[in-house]
Amino acid sequence: MTTVTATDLQNNFGKYLQLVQTGEEIIILRNGKEVARLVSHDKSVSFLADSLIGVLKNDYDEKALKAERIKRYEGSD
Numbered sequence: 477m478t479t480v481t482a483t484d485l486q487n488n489f490g491k492y493l494q495l496v497q498t499g500e501e502i503i504i505l506r507n508g509k510e511v512a513r514l515v516s517h518d519k520s521v522s523f524l525a526d527s528l529i530g531v532l533k534n535d536y537d538e539k540a541l542k543a544e545r546i547k548r549y550e551g552s553d
Contacts, residue, residue, distance in 0.1 A: 477500070477501045477503060478495060478501070478502050479505060480502060480505065482505065482506045485502070492514065496515065496516050499519070501513060501515050501519070502514040
């Protein structure tokens with residue numbers, strides 16, 4: 477995972493877009509605070525689908541699912 481300022485992202489967008497295409501996640505900071513995450517389309521679809529597991533059945537443990545997602549997606553560098 478790479479962290480960049482909004483200004484740096486704006487000035488070097490092509491570089492960061494290429495990183496995202498190779499699977500890297502980009503965290504965007506504005507005034508020192510995280511405001512956005514840039515991820516590839518494939519990874520975002522997978523993350524959203526995994527987030528819905530159990531929700532429609534109303535059979536899920538939100539804290540356990542969140543911990544599992546964090547482990548899976550932030551540890552996939």
